[in-house]
Amino acid sequence: MNILADMKKNLLAAKNINIVFIGDSITSTEWVHPNWREMVEYALKEELAAEIKEWKTPSWNIRCFNFGFDGSTTKDILGMLDDRILSVKPTIAIYIENTNDMHHNTTPEEHKKDVETLIAGLSKVCDIVILASAIPGDNKEYSATILKYVNSVKKIKFGKKTLFVNTFDEYSKYDLKKFFTFVSEGNESLGIKSGEIDFCHPNPLGNAYIAKIILEKVFRIKFNPEKYIVDTLRGEMFPKY
Numbered sequence: 001m002n003i004l005a006d007m008k009k010n011l012l013a014a015k016n017i018n019i020v021f022i023g024d025s026i027t028s029t030e031w032v033h034p035n036w037r038e039m040v041e042y043a044l045k046e047e048l049a050a051e052i053k054e055w056k057t058p059s060w061n062i063r064c065f066n067f068g069f070d071g072s073t074t075k076d077i078l079g080m081l082d083d084r085i086l087s088v089k090p091t092i093a094i095y096i097e098n099t100n101d102m103h104h105n106t107t108p109e110e111h112k113k114d115v116e117t118l119i120a121g122l123s124k125v126c127d128i129v130i131l132a133s134a135i136p137g138d139n140k141e142y143s144a145t146i147l148k149y150v151n152s153v154k155k156i157k158f159g160k161k162t163l164f165v166n167t168f169d170e171y172s173k174y175d176l177k178k179f180f181t182f183v184s185e186g187n188e189s190l191g192i193k194s195g196e197i198d199f200c201h202p203n204p205l206g207n208a209y210i211a212k213i214i215l216e217k218v219f220r221i222k223f224n225p226e227k228y229i230v231d232t233l234r235g236e237m238f239p240k241y
Contacts (some may be wrong), residue, residue: 004219009058019064023096027068039211044230074114081121093122097134103189108152123161131216132167136199138180170213179206205229
């Protein structure tokens with residue numbers, strides 16, 4: 001499976017590519033910039049512009065849609081699938097597993113069934129569905145709970161149109177303290193008080209490492225998070241990666 005090569009073929013055949021990003025606050029990332037969605041879109045367009053030797057086709061014909069909803073559960077996403085998400089006729093779906101199920105008495109097994117239903121629904125329309133597991137946070141108890149849901153999803157029998165990325169394991173390889181530095185306004189569900197560090201929502205660097213995992217594992221694009229963030233902070237119009 002070479003998704004980037006398939007994207008190139010579609011672009012050269014004058015076919016539009018619609019990418020939907022699906023999930024909860026880790027996907028919506030409306031609270032942090034730059035975020036991993038923006039980085040993935042940027043790198044994809046840069047790479048494809050270099051491949052076909054002009055910028056206009058990927059810039060105009062690749063459209064990205066943010067279907068990340070802060071605080072959403074997998075059932076919430078399922079409720080939006082037909083009328084909202086599939087209405088944009090997605091070509092590629094990138095879904096980061098919802099973590100809020102743990103706050104709504106949804107068991108890992110129920111979570112698995114909901115994710116299976118979601119993947120099946122997306123697969124009816126999309127050429128490829130990327131299921132990325134939830135990421136860990138900088139808190140052992142929180143991450144241990146998340147891992148139970150991740151392990152349930154790993155048991156799914158994925159079809160040919162689904163690519164699973166174990167984002168939890170990949171993200172765990174890095175120094176998470178560098179990624180979780182935001183001061184929280186308070187999060188009752190997680191027991192985080194106002195003024196304490198938010199241990200589950202990553203900063204721009206943490207987002208850059210999510211982008212790295214998605215770009216390298218899914219699209220085979222090398223991505224240097226540290227370089228990208230440094231260039232961005234310098235005010236570079238086209239940051240290197």
